[in-house]
Structure formats: C-alpha cells, structure tokens
Amino acid sequence: MATIKVLGYPLSTATRLVLCCLEEKQVDYELVVVDAAAGAHKQPQYLALNPFGLVPTIQDGDLTLFESRAIVKYLAKKYKGQGTELFGNSLSEEALVEQWCEVEGQSYNSPALTILSQILFVPKKGGTTDEALVEMNVEKLVKVLDIYEERLSKSKYLAGDFFSLADLQHLPTTHYLVTDCGKGDLISSRKHVKAWWEDISCRPAWKKVSEKGP
Amino acid sequence: MATIKVLGYSGSITTRTVLCCLKEKRVDYELVVVDPAAGDHLQPRYLALNPFGLVPTIQDGDLTLFESRGILKYLAKKYKGQGTELYGNSLSEEALVEQWCEVEGQSYNSPALTILSQIVFVPKKGGTTDEAVVELNVEKVGKLLDIYEERLSKSKYLAGDFFSLADLQHLATTHYLVTICGKGDLISSRKHVKAWWKDISSRPTWKKVTEKAP
Numbered sequence: 031m032a033t034i035k036v037l038g039y040p041l042s043t044a045t046r047l048v049l050c051c052l053e054e055k056q057v058d059y060e061l062v063v064v065d066a067a068a069g070a071h072k073q074p075q076y077l078a079l080n081p082f083g084l085v086p087t088i089q090d091g092d093l094t095l096f097e098s099r100a101i102v103k104y105l106a107k108k109y110k111g112q113g114t115e116l117f118g119n120s121l122s123e124e125a126l127v128e129q130w131c132e133v134e135g136q137s138y139n140s141p142a143l144t145i146l147s148q149i150l151f152v153p154k155k156g157g158t159t160d161e162a163l164v165e166m167n168v169e170k171l172v173k174v175l176d177i178y179e180e181r182l183s184k185s186k187y188l189a190g191d192f193f194s195l196a197d198l199q200h201l202p203t204t205h206y207l208v209t210d211c212g213k214g215d216l217i218s219s220r221k222h223v224k225a226w227w228e229d230i231s232c233r234p235a236w237k238k239v240s241e242k243g244p
Numbered sequence: 245m246a247t248i249k250v251l252g253y254s255g256s257i258t259t260r261t262v263l264c265c266l267k268e269k270r271v272d273y274e275l276v277v278v279d280p281a282a283g284d285h286l287q288p289r290y291l292a293l294n295p296f297g298l299v300p301t302i303q304d305g306d307l308t309l310f311e312s313r314g315i316l317k318y319l320a321k322k323y324k325g326q327g328t329e330l331y332g333n334s335l336s337e338e339a340l341v342e343q344w345c346e347v348e349g350q351s352y353n354s355p356a357l358t359i360l361s362q363i364v365f366v367p368k369k370g371g372t373t374d375e376a377v378v379e380l381n382v383e384k385v386g387k388l389l390d391i392y393e394e395r396l397s398k399s400k401y402l403a404g405d406f407f408s409l410a411d412l413q414h415l416a417t418t419h420y421l422v423t424i425c426g427k428g429d430l431i432s433s434r435k436h437v438k439a440w441w442k443d444i445s446s447r448p449t450w451k452k453v454t455e456k457a458p
Contacts, residue, residue, distance in 0.1 A: 081391045093336050097346035104339040125318040132311035177295045
C-alpha cells in the first residue's frame with residue numbers, strides 16, 4: 031500500500047492534528063513540507079490540490095483530501111480496528127464524538143486561534159498584540175471551558191469514557207495556548223479540565239508530534 | 245420506534261438544516277419549539293440538555309445530541325438505506341462529503357452569518373448596519389464562491405455527482421443571503437453556482453421547510 035502523503039508543515043496546528051491521528055492509528059506517512067512562510071501554499075502546484083490554499087492536504091492513492099477535521103474522520107474510519115479506536119464503538123458513541131468535534135470546530139477553535147494569532151503571529155510580523163481582542167477571546171474560551179469542566183466531571187473524555195477524535199482535535203491549539211501564549215491557567219484552574227489535559231497531552235503520539243517546538 | 249424530537253424553532257438556520265435532513269431521510273419527527281426571543285434556550289431545563297444554550301438539540305430515545313452538523317451525520321448514518329443517501333456510497337465519497345461539510349462549517353458559515361447579522365439582526369435590535377463589515381464579508385463569500393464555481397464546473401454537486409450533506413448544509417444560510425439580505429447576485433453571477441443553487445433549493449424537502457417564513 032502506498033504511503034499516505036501529508037502536505038503541510040510541522041508547526042501548523044492543522045498539520046499536527048493529522049500527524050497525531052496518523053500516529054495514533056499506526057499508519058505510515060510521509061510529510062511533504064509546504065513552506066507557508068515562503069508562500070508555497072499559494073502556488074499553482076499546491077492550489078491544484080487544495081484550491082483554498084490551506085494546510086494540510088493529504089494524498090492517499092487516488093484520493094486527495096483537505097480540511098484536517100475531515101481528514102482525521104477519514105483516517106479513523108479507514109483504519110478502524112488498527113491502532114487507537116478514535117470514533118467510539120457504536121452509532122451513539124460515534125454521534126457523541128461528532129458532537130464534541132463540532133464543539134471544537136465551531137466554538138473552541140476560533141477564539142483559541144485568535145489568541146494565538148495576536149500573541150504569537152502578529153508580533154512576528156512586526157505588529158502589536160491587541161490586548162482587548164485577546165481578553166475578549168479569553169472570555170469566550172472561559173465560557174466554553176466552564177462547560178467542559180462540568181462535562182469532564184462526569185466523563186473521562188469529551189465524548190464518553192474513551193479517548194476520541196474530539197479530544198485529539200483539541201491538542202494542537204491548546205498546546206500552543208499553554209506553552210507559548212502563557213494561557214495555561216485557563217486549563218490548570220479547572221480541576222477536571224486539568225486532569226483531562228494532563229492525560230491527553232501525555233499520549234506518546236502527541237509527544238512525538240509536538241517534539242519540534244516553534 | 246419513538247419519534248425524534250427536535251428542540252428548536254422554525255426560523256433558525258440550524259434547526260431548518262436538521263428538519264430538511266429528517267425530511268430527506270423520511271424520518272418522523274416532532275418540533276418542540278424553543279423560542280430564543282422568550283429566552284427559552286437559556287432556561288435550566290434546556291441547558292440541562294444542551295449546556296451551550298444553542299439550537300437545535302435532538303432527542304432520539306436515550307440519546308440527546310446537539311450541534312446541527314453532528315446531528316446531520318448521525319441521521320445520515322442511522323438511516324442509511326432509507327430516503328435520500330446523503331453520505332455518498334463509498335469511503336472515498338464519504339470523505340469528500342466530510343471535506344465539503346468542513347468547508348461550509350469552517351469557511352462559508354461565518355462570513356455568511358456575519359452578513360445576515362448586520363443586515364437583519366442588528367437593525368432589529370435597534371442598531372445600524374455596519375456597511376464596511378458587510379462589504380468585507382461579501383468579499384470573503386465571493387472568494388469562496390469563486391472556488392465553488394470552479395468545483396461545480398467539474399462536478400454536479402460539491403462532493404461529487406451526488407447530492408449530499410455538504411450541499412444540504414448550505415441551504416439555510418444561503419437562502420437567507422439570497423432572500424432577506426438581498427445578496428442573490430453572489431449566487432446568480434456565477435454560472436455553475438447558480439445552477440447548483442437552483443437545483444438544491446428546488447428540492448421538495450427544502451421547499452417544505454421554508455413554507456413557514458420567519
């Protein structure tokens with residue numbers, strides 16, 4: 031079987047999500063670096079694969095796929111029975127995984143990325159962090175994490191008592207919030223969120239992917 | 245089999261999306277009205293089902309689910325073989341459905357809702373439409389639709405030559421953009437997008453959902 035190609039770059043949150051999933055599923059892959067800093071993701075050669083010019087894109091034989099959350103679902107389904115089960119074990123469990131994946135994608139991701147962008151990327155490009163914008167998005171995350179705290183007081187992981195895509199989807203952005211943005215208190219001030227974070231961020235697959243820090 | 249309960253309201257984009265899916269799958273359901281104007285969605289009774297206080301939430305026997313995009317996937321899987329197939333017919337087709345669902349959820353939804361909010365909701369609450377914000381988001385939607393135009397010149401629907409959840413997810417927001425926001429030219433100025441929109445918005449299930457205008 032041909033190796034899956036992942037076109038992306040090692041520090042990208044979306045690329046890391048896909049790599050971590052591949053590691054969890056014990057699937058061989060090759061990372062083909064798309065140098066976003068050099069604008070490689072906007073070149074015709076890349077746009078022909080992913081017209082949105084975002085990373086990552088995967089190539090699995092004839093199939094080309096983009097959108098990291100869709101890619102991880104594809105991998106979880108294709109490699110069911112191999113490596114870590116990431117989609118639960120019944121239709122109902124799968125539905126809860128989908129639900130919490132949507133929560134991440136619709137409510138957690140945007141404020142988290144805005145904080146990351148303001149604290150890490152804006153200064154790198156010569157701009158000034160907009161503290162009011164950071165504060166506004168920290169408040170949004172606080173509301174979401176308070177709900178996570180309640181949920182995780184009843185359930186070891188987000189979708190149930192099993193690790194799943196829903197937890198995995200939180201790894202890359204939360205890692206940067208905690209390690210590089212100084213927002214670790216968002217996690218550590220909440221007993222069950224803290225325990226959950228310590229558990230999922232210690233997984234060997236994640237440690238392998240996050241070894242090369244920014 | 246107990247009827248599926250949908251807690252939401254008939255004018256809500258996300259509720260309409262779920263109702264349309266139920267109709268496509270020919271599944272009986274009961275709409276239990278949760279009226280945000282009356283603050284129903286923030287009552288303890290509702291928050292106990294959906295701690296995020298958003299609509300819709302469904303109850304299917306013991307299973308309570310929220311996040312419309314997650315609900316759609318559950319319905320498409322549970323009722324595979326009944327009504328319209330909404331997930332394609334192979335793992336690869338399913339993956340492309342997931343991909344274009346993510347495009348809608350991650351890239352299309354936010355600017356479209358911002359336009360709707362500025363044109364319809366802000367004036368309703370006594371504020372003034374921010375035309376610059378509208379313009380900025382119309383540009384964003386325009387750029388996306390240019391990519392859709394290219395895609396739909398090669399493929400009848402977004403995921404392939406079959407109607408799927410990916411197309412269905414675009415119905416409710418696009419309907420409002422075209423009708424009450426006066427942004428129909430975004431669609432009608434693009435030949436293949438226009439044909440696609442005409443096709444999917446003419447589906448009997450969608451017509452039925454929009455019979456009761458907000």
